[in-house]
Amino acid sequence: MNITDEHLAMLRAPRYGFGRNMNPCLDCHALMLRIAGDRLKAMNAAFIATGEVLGQRPMSQNKQSLYVVAKHSGYLPLVLRPLSARLLPETELEQRGLVDRTRLLDIEGRSRKRQMALAEHYGITRYPAPAGGCLLTDPMFSKRLRELFAHRPDASAREIELLKHGRHFRLPGGERVVVGRDQRDNLAIEHLRAEEEGDCFLKMDAFPGPSVLIPRGGGEEACRRAASLCVLYGDAPGGVPVRVQCRRGNQDGTISVTAADRQDAEAWIV
Ligand code: SF4
Numbered sequence: 001m002n003i004t005d006e007h008l009a010m011l012r013a014p015r016y017g018f019g020r021n022m023n024p025c026l027d028c029h030a031l032m033l034r035i036a037g038d039r040l041k042a043m044n045a046a047f048i049a050t051g052e053v054l055g056q057r058p059m060s061q062n063k064q065s066l067y068v069v070a071k072h073s074g075y076l077p078l079v080l081r082p083l084s085a086r087l088l089p090e091t092e093l094e095q096r097g098l099v100d101r102t103r104l105l106d107i108e109g110r111s112r113k114r115q116m117a118l119a120e121h122y123g124i125t126r127y128p129a130p131a132g133g134c135l136l137t138d139p140m141f142s143k144r145l146r147e148l149f150a151h152r153p154d155a156s157a158r159e160i161e162l163l164k165h166g167r168h169f170r171l172p173g174g175e176r177v178v179v180g181r182d183q184r185d186n187l188a189i190e191h192l193r194a195e196e197e198g199d200c201f202l203k204m205d206a207f208p209g210p211s212v213l214i215p216r217g218g219g220e221e222a223c224r225r226a227a228s229l230c231v232l233y234g235d236a237p238g239g240v241p242v243r244v245q246c247r248r249g250n251q252d253g254t255i256s257v258t259a260a261d262r263q264d265a266e267a268w269i270v
Pocket residue numbers: 023024025026028029134135136137
């Protein structure tokens with residue numbers, strides 16, 4: 001399921017705060033449990049089983065956290081952690097005989113050895129890599145996200161998606177500028193631009209260079225600065241004005257600028 005909207009709403013103010021970076025793991029787990037719990041009836045299911053393991057993460061999967069997460073989800077009596085259940089208090093599900101506690105496991109700690117042995121036993125060969133995968137645990141992404149929320153508490157999913165691509169700048173007027181670093185970034189930026197939201201999109205017409213975006217647009221000065229960044233990170237000759245195509249909303253225009261001062265660019269970088 002795509003739970004971006006609910007996740008984003010939670011991310012703006014997680015009840016239990018963040019981990020080392022912008023990862024609100026307790027609230028995130030609770031949200032997933034809540035969403036799963038809300039579907040139980042429609043799926044004619046009796047309870048929720050998770051892959052959480054006691055002690056696998058020091059903060060979000062200790063005994064207290066596992067309890068807090070299930071309670072916060074609103075489905076405490078219906079949450080089972082089969083991998084660690086024998087190390088946790090007996091659940092109502094076990095007491096009611098819905099599951100047999102003796103067949104549940106007692107895995108604890110950071111090692112994945114027993115889980116991998118289980119996978120082999122059951123012939124499961126394809127599963128996600130144990131580490132990484134969540135951008136909210138990435139320090140660079142977290143720094144950008146924190147900065148974005150400070151300026152735009154209501155930032156949309158698209159604005160957050162843009163944080164994954166290119167270089168990011170905050171201009172003195174408060175506008176954010178995204179500058180592609182390579183073809184992949186450029187394609188992503190072009191794909192994420194939204195004319196209907198007033199984005200300003202810039203590109204040199206006579207030289208190779210980055211795709212540049214001001215999400216939600218900006219005034220004349222912002223567009224000139226963004227154009228100068230476009231020249232700075234492109235292949236135009238230095239010191240002479242260069243034409244940059246600028247599309248604001250659905251209006252096309254041209255700006256003639258020299259490359260931005262490198263010190264300015266460094267001061268604006270996020
Ligand atoms: S690492 Fe990311 S996906 Fe996993 S619980 Fe934490 S915030 Fe959620």
